[in-house]
Amino acid sequence: MKHIFSTLALGALLFSCGGSKPTVNDLATANPITTSINLSKVTNDKAPVTINPGRFTVETVTYRMPKVVQGTYSISDFGKYIDDFKALDYKGEEMSVTRVDDNTWTIANATNLDKIEYLVNDTFDQEAIGGIGGEQPFSPAGTNIEPDNYVLNLHGYIGYFDSLKNVQYTLDVTAPASFVRTSALQNTNTKSSSDGTQITTSYFAPRYFDITDNPMMYGKLDVEEFMVGDIKIVLSVYSPNKLHTAASMKETVYKMMEAQKSYLGDVNTTPRYDIYLYLSEGSPESPKGFGALEHHTSTVVVLHEQSTKDQLSAAIIDVVAHEFFHIVTPLSVHSEDVHYFDYNEPTFSKHLWMYEGVTEYFAQHFQVYEGLVDAETFYNTMDQKIKGSMRMDDTMSFTTMSENVIEESYASNYYNVYEKGALIGMCIDIIMREESNDNRSMLSLMKELSAKYGKEKPFVDDNLIAEITAMTYPSVGEFLNTHVVGTTPIDYAKFFEKVGVEYKDVKVETSYIQDNNGFIFDGDRERLVIYFSEGVKNNSFWADQGVLPGDVIKTVNGEKLTVVNAQAMLGAMYQWQPGQEINVVLDRDGKDVIVKTTLTQSYTTVNKLVENKKATDAQVKLRKAWLKG
Helix, strand or coil: CEECCCCCCCCCCCCCCCCCCCCCCCECCCCCEEEEEEHHHCECCEEEEEEECCCECCCCEEEECCCCCCCCCCCCCHHHHEEEEEEEECCCCECCEEEEECCEEEECCHHHEEEEEEEEECHHHHHHCCCCCCCCCCHHHCCEECCCEEEECHHHCCCEECCCCCCCEEEEEEEECCCEEEECCEEEEEEECCCCCEEEEEEEECCHHHHHHCCEEEECCEEEEEEECCEEEEEEEECCCCCCCHHHHHHHHHHHHHHHHHHHCCCCCCCEEEEEEEEECCCCCCCCCCEEEECCCEEEEEEECCCCHHHHHHHHHHHHHHHHHHHCCCCCCCEHHHHCCCCCCCCCCCCHHHHHHHHHHHHHHHHHHCCCCCHHHHHHHHHHHHHHHHCCCCCCCHHHHHHCCCCHHHHCCCCHHHHHHHHHHHHHHHHHHHHCCCCCCHHHHHHHHHHHCCCCCCECHHHHHHHHHHHCCHHHHHHHHHHHHCCCCCCHHHHHHHCCEEEEEEEEEECCCEECCEECEEEECCCCEEEECHHHHHCHHHHHCCCCCCCEEEEECCEECCCCCHHHHHHHHHCCCCCCEEEEEEEECCEEEEEEEECCCEEEEEEEEEECCCCCHHHHHHHHHHHHC
């Protein structure tokens, strides 16, 4: 999963790569569990669902909705969104049902149970109004039930019987004939109603895991299908105000996927990959969790509709590339916690540094490796991750955090899997290339682990680091035990030195309202004034004019500046260009200071990663191998 921080914030990861441990089958036959969702009978944004499990041979059965789903490291409690739960016997009469907790129902006299019926509330609406208590599902893991769009993350609609998660499922989805429908689940049949107004599409899932692993989207969608090598890409876009189309995003996705396939080389991929893109219009009723949730052969993405085409393209590359790289881990390399995922009482692997961190590293590294961005852009990205990681607990054991990630004291550090986790992948990549004379890398290590384990064979969580050490070099094991299991912060300069990259103060252009850290103003709400902050010292234009921290801005080109009109006036100052005449009156300790001059280009000093011009031949060689292979 990939979360994006925004003004609205967002927020979880792991992806299960297998089913539950085998249990006793409570059915007398091996018939599939028959399920249906009727989108033509939605009332008050609630969709009716029917579950027909066949005949039970035991007296009591338990039905659950997921508490936690694959791809997330937070509690969703999808049972909270279920209304009017009924169990019906073979005479059509209601049976006694006990609701054990938010996600669990038990049914006595189960040998008489014919079917279960209930209504599903969508999570997007609940998210918008503050929900129904507790955490809200991360938007890309959630559900939407609106006249124009239905996000069918099926774990929000269909539950499971405790001992029947490995039983086959069939699913019928009935919807208006005018709807466009896309699904990663196997389509087995399509049938129209007698009047032609509705279409029922039938699907098949080998087990409950496949129900949760194959999202759908129905409604007024825009869909593009195209080939990238031997992979069929299905891009489904819902833009409520028609600001973006699948066609407008096609080139971005094509180039990205083409570069990813080249980067991965001989890693087995999927014959089809679905991208479900829901664009949030930003209204109070819209989802606010921006990012994506990965599945084996698809991803659900929620982004801003108000983004420009370039902004949306950049977000797609950042987010969708991350999700696609999950085909390496945890799809092909995963622990028993992932393989035997428990939707009600999950345990969590220690290795988020690999599942999310290495995946995020690949999502950034492939861009420079395949020429989508230049080296400077890549350095800046990794530097931002370093700065981001420093805002979290840099001494927290990553394995301890991962194993306890839904607990409050660790959950606040979850986002570090995308920051420090990616940096861990970068450091191991550099170590591997240095130790092997560039014959091995982080990617080659993941390929070796994929060959050793693969989709159907999980590793033992506690053994992974020892196995990686045995497969690689003592230096890799030392790094993992010191900085991932241990609590010692990473000295990133040491690793950049290996590739001839260093931190250096560099003068760069800036606006007239910023320095290298952001705005150079503060406000005093009591006096209703705006004044220059310490940042003015690092803005060459104002510093050259003798402006000092604490100087209050009285007027700009004759107009009074206050906290009331500050946004508009500072926005106008942001647009200033060299050559313009300005007249700014400041108040310094009760005396006017006048800045009347012609604008010149302003600069700020930034400490950033740059290539060391005095790097040795060995450092340059390793850097070229790291960035370009």
